[in-house]
Amino acid sequence: MSEGTFTRVCALGDLPEEGALGVEVGGTPVAVVRSEGEVYAISDICSHAEVNLSEGEVEDGTIECWLHGSCFELTSGKPINPPAVQAVPTYAVKIDGDDVLVSLDTTSS
Structure with a gap:
C-alpha cells in the first residue's frame, strides 16, 4: 500500500x-466502521441499491445494507450474500491518538 x-x-x-458513522472525504461518501475492536473505511454507498451503508448493522467484520440485506466484508468490500454482487471500495485508515484518518488515495485489501 502506498502512502x-x-x-x-x-x-x-x-x-x-x-x-x-457516515462522513464525506473530499465529497466522497465514506462509512467509518468499528467492528471487533478494529476501524475500517468503506464506501458508504451500497453497490446494489445506492443507499447509505452506514445506516446498516455491523457484526462480525461485516456491514449489512439496511434496504435489502446484502452484507459486505469490511476488509475487502466484497459482498457475501445477494442481492449485491459487486464489491464496494475500501480505504486505508490510520488512528492518531483519538483522531481517525482516512485516505481515498490508498485502498486496503
Whole structure:
C-alpha cells in the first residue's frame, strides 16, 4: 500500500463499539466502521441499491445494507450474500491518538 493523503474524519470516541458513522472525504461518501475492536473505511454507498451503508448493522467484520440485506466484508468490500454482487471500495485508515484518518488515495485489501 502506498502512502496517500490522510484526512481526519472523526474522533475515535465518535464511533460506536459495533457500528458506523457516515462522513464525506473530499465529497466522497465514506462509512467509518468499528467492528471487533478494529476501524475500517468503506464506501458508504451500497453497490446494489445506492443507499447509505452506514445506516446498516455491523457484526462480525461485516456491514449489512439496511434496504435489502446484502452484507459486505469490511476488509475487502466484497459482498457475501445477494442481492449485491459487486464489491464496494475500501480505504486505508490510520488512528492518531483519538483522531481517525482516512485516505481515498490508498485502498486496503
